[in-house]
Amino acid sequence: MVRATDGRGVFPASYAPASLVMQIVGLGLLIGTLATAREGSVAVWAVYAASFACWFVFHFLVENRPRAAGIALVLSAALPAATAGWAHDSTAVIMVSVVLGRFTAWHRPRTAALWMVVGGCLLLTLLTSAAGGAGLGDLAGYTVMLLLLTLLGLNQRQYQLRAHQAEQLLDQANLMQQEQAQVAVLGERARIAREIHDVLAHSLGALTVQLKAADSLLDNGDIDGARARVQRSNRLADDGLAEAAAAVAALRDDVIPLPDMLADLVEHFGRDHHTEVRLTTSGTVRPLPSGPVVALVRAAREALTNAAKHAPGGAVTVALDYGTDQVRLEVCNDIPRPKFVDDGPPVSGYGLTGMRERLALVGGTLETGPDDTQRSWRLAVEVAT
Numbered sequence: 001m002v003r004a005t006d007g008r009g010v011f012p013a014s015y016a017p018a019s020l021v022m023q024i025v026g027l028g029l030l031i032g033t034l035a036t037a038r039e040g041s042v043a044v045w046a047v048y049a050a051s052f053a054c055w056f057v058f059h060f061l062v063e064n065r066p067r068a069a070g071i072a073l074v075l076s077a078a079l080p081a082a083t084a085g086w087a088h089d090s091t092a093v094i095m096v097s098v099v100l101g102r103f104t105a106w107h108r109p110r111t112a113a114l115w116m117v118v119g120g121c122l123l124l125t126l127l128t129s130a131a132g133g134a135g136l137g138d139l140a141g142y143t144v145m146l147l148l149l150t151l152l153g154l155n156q157r158q159y160q161l162r163a164h165q166a167e168q169l170l171d172q173a174n175l176m177q178q179e180q181a182q183v184a185v186l187g188e189r190a191r192i193a194r195e196i197h198d199v200l201a202h203s204l205g206a207l208t209v210q211l212k213a214a215d216s217l218l219d220n221g222d223i224d225g226a227r228a229r230v231q232r233s234n235r236l237a238d239d240g241l242a243e244a245a246a247a248v249a250a251l252r253d254d255v256i257p258l259p260d261m262l263a264d265l266v267e268h269f270g271r272d273h274h275t276e277v278r279l280t281t282s283g284t285v286r287p288l289p290s291g292p293v294v295a296l297v298r299a300a301r302e303a304l305t306n307a308a309k310h311a312p313g314g315a316v317t318v319a320l321d322y323g324t325d326q327v328r329l330e331v332c333n334d335i336p337r338p339k340f341v342d343d344g345p346p347v348s349g350y351g352l353t354g355m356r357e358r359l360a361l362v363g364g365t366l367e368t369g370p371d372d373t374q375r376s377w378r379l380a381v382e383v384a385t
Helices: 013-035 042-061 066-082 091-105 111-131 136-219 223-252 258-273 290-310 351-361
Strands: 003-005 010-012 277-283 316-322 326-334 364-370 376-384
Touching: 013 042, 013 091, 042 066, 042 091, 066 091, 066 111, 091 111, 091 136, 111 136, 136 223, 223 290, 258 277, 258 290, 258 316, 290 316, 290 326, 290 351, 290 364, 290 376, 351 364
Parallel strands: 277 316
Antiparallel strands: 003 010, 316 326, 326 376, 364 376
């Protein structure tokens, strides 16, 4: 947006047409008044000429030297006000009214200075007019004329100030939106960096442990044990690649639909652990942001890993429900022992505490514990959408 500057601040260039109209109207009124003046005094004409010159000086200096321009405009009003009582007609009063209208329409003067100038010029005009023999009717008419044009100028001033304030509020709103967008981008980058870091740190750490164990078993001649460790390492590598792919997909906002990701997870888990896993989906399926999708898949993976660790071979059910304003994921598995024990983070997860922290980042909640029958362990996750 192109803008014009002045001594007090920055005003949109859209104000220029209104200001130009006021200049043209004011100039036309001054020229018309002077052209029809019935004045025989050379001294009064000299005052009119000086006032007219100050009017032009104001418009010449208003952009670059507003203080000097303001002095010129005050002089343009004060000179005819001082000679109103000796003029042969109302030309001086009309000139004072026009100049005061322009002065009060100017946005730069402070309110106190504005009323001081208006009051001073009005008082000077009435005093000199009374001294020149003007009657009460003439003085009342002069007052009405001065106040009328002054009020018109004040109305224009208020419009400019309101427009300026609206422009400032718009700039502040745009700046706030830009800052919010930047914060959102930085937050998303931090989240993705955290996800990738967790995937790499856990996957590589678990692989290192398994491979070192396999190497130790080979040294002891336990070929079967070493083979099992290598096979376990292979599964860990596959899980790490899958989680890394999910994190990268979240970065690109190219996430596979949640039911498809859960179906793939359930299929691989059932095949790898020789476990019966049943997946059900209810409600109207709809696209979700990448953050909640990755968090829900991570929670399902954690729950399945806990089921394999604490209740191997038991049946598992995974229920996904799309509600009106939230998505709920519930994983239930049989409890072969009286009590579930969270004895540390499993090899392909980050523990229930870490899961709660990551769900909180996307507005989700986590509940764990036995169901009403005390025969199944239930993990329930809700994410607002």
